[in-house]
Amino acid sequence: MVEAAINLHLDEVQSCMESGGGPTLDDWRSGTREEWPAPDGFPRQWGEPHPAAGSGPITWTEAWEVARPWFVDPDAKPFTQTSAHPGEWFQGEYDMVYRWSGTPKIVDLKASIGKGDRSGDYLDQLRMYAWLWWETHDREEQVEGLEIWYLGTGTVKQVNLPSEEEMAALDSELEGLYEKIHSRDPSIEECPPEPSPLRFFERGGIPADTPVHADERARCTRCDYRGICDGSDHDIELPLETRVERFGHAR
Numbered sequence: 001m002v003e004a005a006i007n008l009h010l011d012e013v014q015s016c017m018e019s020g021g022g023p024t025l026d027d028w029r030s031g032t033r034e035e036w037p038a039p040d041g042f043p044r045q046w047g048e049p050h051p052a053a054g055s056g057p058i059t060w061t062e063a064w065e066v067a068r069p070w071f072v073d074p075d076a077k078p079f080t081q082t083s084a085h086p087g088e089w090f091q092g093e094y095d096m097v098y099r100w101s102g103t104p105k106i107v108d109l110k111a112s113i114g115k116g117d118r119s120g121d122y123l124d125q126l127r128m129y130a131w132l133w134w135e136t137h138d139r140e141e142q143v144e145g146l147e148i149w150y151l152g153t154g155t156v157k158q159v160n161l162p163s164e165e166e167m168a169a170l171d172s173e174l175e176g177l178y179e180k181i182h183s184r185d186p187s188i189e190e191c192p193p194e195p196s197p198l199r200f201f202e203r204g205g206i207p208a209d210t211p212v213h214a215d216e217r218a219r220c221t222r223c224d225y226r227g228i229c230d231g232s233d234h235d236i237e238l239p240l241e242t243r244v245e246r247f248g249h250a251r
């Protein structure tokens with residue numbers, strides 16, 4: 001998976017090289033840094049041109065530096081590099097943001113082959129990233145691409161970009177959801193046991209020929225809560241009828 005990630009990154013470096021470095025090359029050569037530069041070992045605010053900066057046709061060393069994405073610093077504490085919605089009710093943390101083309105592209109890494117129901121959630125996750133970028137840039141800047149890199153297959157899945165109208169609708173929908181479940185305790189009537197359909201995806205997150213399970217309650221079959229949920233008639237085994245064990249711990 002590490003080799004797959006490096007190969008996909010090298011594809012970006014090659015694209016940057018073949019594009020002559022993109023529209024940011026001259027600024028980078030003169031020492032201009034992004035407000036939030038890609039972690040490259042140099043200070044965030046730094047007045048010197050990068051030591052690899054040259055002149056004339058871009059070199060591979062320069063392409064390596066110019067293509068370098070912003071990414072979560074592996075030494076940072078968990079979730080300390082998130083982007084927060086201006087309304088302070090949502091935050092997300094991008095894995096990588098490529099900017100060498102002049103417009104950002106958000107990439108999410110998945111240490112999997114992309115088979116199964118979760119690949120459907122990833123589409124929503126990436127579209128929410130596009131919305132979050134738009135919201136945190138005064139609704140004036142949009143990303144130009146959303147990609148999931150499945151490192152188990154070494155392939156890229158492109159995710160359709162949401163339109164401005166879709167992002168505005170998502171904003172209202174998610175704020176409504178936040179108000180419903182986080183700003184107060186919802187009543188049980190507001191939480192009907194109605195599972196979403198179980199979706200099928202093939203390797204690389206490709207939609208299967210049969211997109212959803214024929215049984216609309218298929219999700220309940222392997223749900224951790226099926227023994228206590230009103231939406232399932234699963235008969236939980238409680239031999240002692242005094243305790244439940246999950247992950248080796250008594251509850």
Ligand code: SF4
Pocket residue numbers: 193194195219220223224225226229230231232
């Ligand atoms: S058993 Fe699980 S999936 Fe099914 S309705 Fe209950 S909580 Fe939802």
